[in-house]
Amino acid sequence: MTDSAPPAQALIVVDVQKAGVTGGRAVPGAAGLLERTTDLIARARRSGALVVHLQNDGAPGTGDEPHTPGWALHLPVEAGPTECVIRKTRDDGFAGTPLASVLSTAGVEAVAVCGVMSEMCVQATARTALALGYRVVLPHDAHATQDIPEAPGISEAVPAAVVSRVAAWAISGDAEVTASAADVRFAAPRPLPHGRVSS
Template identity: 80%
Template sequence: MTDTPLPVQALIVVDVQKDGVTGDRAVPSADVLLDRTAGLLARARGAGAVVVHLQNDGDPGAGDEPYTPGWALHLPVEEGPTEVVIRKTWDDGFKDTSLGAVLTEAGVESLAVCGVMSEMCVQATARTALELGYRVVLPYDAHATHDVPAAPGISEAVPAAAVSRVAAWAISADADVTTAATDVRFAAPGGA
């Protein structure tokens, strides 16, 4: 990690939906996640970077079932030429979506990923981005998840912060996961 990290050209905001960040189903420290994500959004927009909001379409009865209150994106979207919402049904934001095409058409070569859940949709999307050749930044304080319950006779409960750390560690050989959200810099595609 350098003192002045290279800027990234896109921000992927993964599943920051009401169900995961408000109420009794919110991830621990949802307020911190929302603050960090809002800061990333402001800087990405200000730099002309591409912003993609991934929105999960949950199964019937799930907290993120389409068109229910929990399905709604929590942070404001400024849809336009460089900001879009892409709905998905898989953990991986690239699978069966237009995400790859959006990034390719914009000329994106590097991106930051934030959101929920660290060990599921955030990690799956970041891993595929790496496999596709993107430079990936995963700010350690801009993704979150829930505690993993204890497995009687096997292990104690695993706190959410540890789960997030392990999820990031699993891809740390290929992605920059040491950067704080406030250290992520952005540039318009073609400008970095």
């Protein structure tokens, strides 16, 4: 993204929960991911952009089962008129949640998306945002996933970095994929009288 590109008016932080970014099951490079995500959140807050933390409610027995240690959001939330937590049960952060309404009410037209997992919840949420007409910015170094294990007779193991790159590539024709989270700029949205008008 160049300096002349319009800024994002919202940051969607996807499933940055303890199960995925700490301990033995953390995504590769979790420390760097958290550092860059923390910076994105801080800059979005300073600009007055909307910050939405998505929190996945996993199935019983999974690492992100509700109200277990792994389910907790890893990064602090400053709840208020420009920051909130939205819980979800599917990959797509819009499915069965008020996310679309929250963005519309705020007058958001462009969103940046970061978090985990690249090919699952990050991509699914970005795809729906695109389908709803939002401009989507996806910083390459601010989303991550796990290695895909070897599948005998199908493929060798696929490194997490490759999975993340392919996930971004699959939507790069419509989304703006930046090389670095540092390239993402933010600005406060301009609320519309009756929310966002669909074209």
